[in-house]
Amino acid sequence: MRVVYEGQGDPFVLHPGDLVIQPPGIRHRVLESSDEMHVVEIGWPAEHATRPDTDFDLPGPLLTDDHRWGGQRFVRHHERAVRSGPGSIDTGVGSATDGLAQAETVELTPGSRMATPKRSAGTFDFWFVDEGRLSMTVGSAAAIDLVEGSSVVVPPGRDATFTAVAPTRLLHVMVDTSHAA
Numbered sequence: 001m002r003v004v005y006e007g008q009g010d011p012f013v014l015h016p017g018d019l020v021i022q023p024p025g026i027r028h029r030v031l032e033s034s035d036e037m038h039v040v041e042i043g044w045p046a047e048h049a050t051r052p053d054t055d056f057d058l059p060g061p062l063l064t065d066d067h068r069w070g071g072q073r074f075v076r077h078h079e080r081a082v083r084s085g086p087g088s089i090d091t092g093v094g095s096a097t098d099g100l101a102q103a104e105t106v107e108l109t110p111g112s113r114m115a116t117p118k119r120s121a122g123t124f125d126f127w128f129v130d131e132g133r134l135s136m137t138v139g140s141a142a143a144i145d146l147v148e149g150s151s152v153v154v155p156p157g158r159d160a161t162f163t164a165v166a167p168t169r170l171l172h173v174m175v176d177t178s179h180a181a
Contacts, residue, residue, distance in 0.1 A: 001039070002032040006056075007063030008074060017130060017169070019077040019103060021096050024070030027056055038149060040128050044100065044175045072097050093173075102174045108134065108164035116160045122178030125154040132168025137161050 003020075004011040006027035014020065022028060066073065077091040093103035108114060119125045128151045135143045136152065138160045145165075146152065154160045162170075 001030060001034070001037050004029050004031060004058045005074060006058060006060050007067060008059055008076070009062055010059065012076070015078075017105065017171075019075070019091050019093070019171075021072065021075035021093055023068065023072035023074055023096075026069045026074060027053055027058060027060070029058055040151070040171060042101075042124075042126060042173055042175065044124070044177065072100070077103075100176060102172075104172050105130070106170045106172055108132070108162065108168045108170070110164050110166055112164050114162045116154060116162075118159045119154065119156050119174070121156045122176060123156055124173075124175040124177055125156070126173045126175075127152050127154065127162075128171040128173075130169045130171055133165040134168050134170075135163045135165060 001014045002011055003014060005020075005022070011031055073096040075092045075096040077093075089105045091103045091105070093101050106114070116125070127146075129146050129148050131148055133145070133147050136146055137143045138154060138158050143163075144152070162168075
């Protein structure tokens with residue numbers, strides 16, 4: 001997908017695994033998108049107006065990295081640039097949102113298991129299978145198979161266990177819904 005954002009320079013292409021924090025109020029435009037594109041969009045709070053702004057030429061003047069819209073900074077995370085093998089990769093979302101949200105990519109090798117901690121009632125805990133296949137259990141419930149393109153929210157106060165069946169890459173997003181927005 002080719003996009004352009006206010007103050008961020010020339011249009012750029014988002015590749016699989018890339019992530020953008022689109023702060024409230026930043027002007028932006030999707031210029032092109034492939035039919036195979038999957039976009040995972042999570043907004044908190046999700047109440048905002050979207051309207052055309054034909055009087056503003058994008059990208060506009062280049063802004064500093066610490067510029068804020070609605071208290072948040074723009075972040076562009078390049079998955080390909082930071083992948084160095086299995087593990088967890090911080091995307092910079094936590095610092096850009098002052099702790100409102102966290103996002104990471106997690107890679108699992110076949111047969112590996114990962115347990116999630118129980119989250120508080122104010123936490124939105126979202127998982128998206130970007131690549132691969134795994135089995136998930138929540139508490140003592142029966143296992144659920146998750147494949148590429150699947151997503152799941154782990155309920156507050158519950159823990160989950162993921163077991164990779166194939167090499168798997170997950171996007172994990174947590175939002176503190178009690179955080180002042």
